[in-house]
Amino acid sequence: MSKKQYAFYPGCSSQKGASASNYLNSIGVMCEKLDIQLNEIPDWNCCGASIGYAEGGELPRLAVSARNLALAEQNLPQQDMVSGCPACWLASRETIERLEESESLLAETNEALKEVGLNLKNDVKARHMVEVLIEDVGFDAIKEPVVKPLEGLKVAGYIGCQANRPFGIAGESFEDPKYLDNMVAAVGAEPLVDYDQKISCCGGALAFSEPEKSQKQIQDIVQSAYDHGADVIVTPCQLCQANVEIYQRDINKREGTKFEMPVMYYSQLMTVAYGGDAKQAGLDGNIIPSDKLKKFAG
Amino acid sequence: MSDANSQALAHYQGNFLKEVEERVEEGHWVKMCMQCGVCAGSCPFGPHWEHSPQKLFMMVMSNKRDEVLTTDSMWMCTSCYTCIVRCPRKLPITHIMHGLANYSHRLGLAPKKQPTRDVARLFWNNLAKTGRINELKFSLALYFKDGLVQGIKNALSMQAVGMKLMKAKRLSPNELFGGHKCKNPKDIQTVIAKAREIEDRRKGLA
Ligand code: SF4
Ligand code: SF4
Numbered sequence: 001m002s003k004k005q006y007a008f009y010p011g012c013s014s015q016k017g018a019s020a021s022n023y024l025n026s027i028g029v030m031c032e033k034l035d036i037q038l039n040e041i042p043d044w045n046c047c048g049a050s051i052g053y054a055e056g057g058e059l060p061r062l063a064v065s066a067r068n069l070a071l072a073e074q075n076l077p078q079q080d081m082v083s084g085c086p087a088c089w090l091a092s093r094e095t096i097e098r099l100e101e102s103e104s105l106l107a108e109t110n111e112a113l114k115e116v117g118l119n120l121k122n123d124v125k126a127r128h129m130v131e132v133l134i135e136d137v138g139f140d141a142i143k144e145p146v147v148k149p150l151e152g153l154k155v156a157g158y159i160g161c162q163a164n165r166p167f168g169i170a171g172e173s174f175e176d177p178k179y180l181d182n183m184v185a186a187v188g189a190e191p192l193v194d195y196d197q198k199i200s201c202c203g204g205a206l207a208f209s210e211p212e213k214s215q216k217q218i219q220d221i222v223q224s225a226y227d228h229g230a231d232v233i234v235t236p237c238q239l240c241q242a243n244v245e246i247y248q249r250d251i252n253k254r255e256g257t258k259f260e261m262p263v264m265y266y267s268q269l270m271t272v273a274y275g276g277d278a279k280q281a282g283l284d285g286n287i288i289p290s291d292k293l294k295k296f297a298g
Numbered sequence: 299m300s301d302a303n304s305q306a307l308a309h310y311q312g313n314f315l316k317e318v319e320e321r322v323e324e325g326h327w328v329k330m331c332m333q334c335g336v337c338a339g340s341c342p343f344g345p346h347w348e349h350s351p352q353k354l355f356m357m358v359m360s361n362k363r364d365e366v367l368t369t370d371s372m373w374m375c376t377s378c379y380t381c382i383v384r385c386p387r388k389l390p391i392t393h394i395m396h397g398l399a400n401y402s403h404r405l406g407l408a409p410k411k412q413p414t415r416d417v418a419r420l421f422w423n424n425l426a427k428t429g430r431i432n433e434l435k436f437s438l439a440l441y442f443k444d445g446l447v448q449g450i451k452n453a454l455s456m457q458a459v460g461m462k463l464m465k466a467k468r469l470s471p472n473e474l475f476g477g478h479k480c481k482n483p484k485d486i487q488t489v490i491a492k493a494r495e496i497e498d499r500r501k502g503l504a
Pocket of ligand 1: 330331332333334335336337338351352355384385386387388389391
């Protein structure tokens, strides 16, 4: 079988030495096992994230994403763009749709891109890594490489916002998406299907600007994982991962809680289940370690 | 009062809905709101919104220009997109919130020292320089945005986490000296400058 090819857009947090570098590692191993080839878009730039609106306005924000799309079209034609980061996916896909709806915005965007010798035809598709896993690979094939089923590992599947809204994953509802639980089950772990914070907001970028309001959200997200007996929280989002892991310490200090809940990426679970070691799964990259998962990794 | 604001006041002569339709991102949707209230119950920071999105839309339609452009409500939006998927009229509410916030910021009417506005500007300026976010410089800028003393306090309180992140290779000290960036940062600067010039011309903000 020939490898599936994608134009890969890692995003700022998934570079070497950046805050989600362990996500990047585990995605690499996972894709290797699933016969997926990721071709990095040359010289990609930041997507601007949602928070870019305040200074970026509309057109500059669309234009920075359009630059990535144009680079993908030009260098990796006929390949879908795929990102592991919900914010990158959202910004790219939003740009595609906005420019599809408005010829004048597309013309203006191309006027800006022309300054650096680029042009966007706008015929590329932007997808999130979990869409590739669910739609192109499929749950049966996700199961296939499993050599160490993660038996007994209780997982609270925390999807958060932008890996779910506004675009959604085909066949899933916005209020109760099940794909993450199904992925967890596919690697032999036990999804806590009643975990009630799966689509709550962690505060997003406002974790920096409104720490107390965001930490109130995070407290509910972690507390509910404990209430449901979770060993780990698993998420498809870098910002969710970082916020929910890093701020447990502050919440403990202020609220007297004793939170120490590991927060992992789905790709870390998959890498371990596929026989990867702790390093390949990026387990050394978590500041709250999961001893259970480490044991599986051996 | 900023020039852009007096110019806008003169141009729209008290027709704020028209101003929003023409100058705010996705603002042409506002009149489609049927005031059902679904969005108002959706915001994660709900209790902290002085005016919910539903109320803001009503205020735009009833010409409450000052109140809308000076409130800090839109700055409470976490970009969770819950409202968008629930609105029966399919209003792109999140983008309208972003658009109103951006417009009030550009007119110089947004509340001073609004923390989300400050963070958002730091973030954009960081990416606009090199094309990619430099996480270390971004966090240092964040710590020091409220001045030196507060900055050192903030940095110390996060020091333990910072060290752990470095140990976990999730924060690189190299970021201080160059670090992550596009091959030719000038490209990104050029694209952004041109896009801003076009948009400002169209919206009368130049
Ligand atoms: S949900 Fe939509 S229609 Fe209902 S009040 Fe909000 S914006 Fe208006
Ligand atoms: S996207 Fe913003 S406006 Fe919409 S529900 Fe979330 S916080 Fe509220």
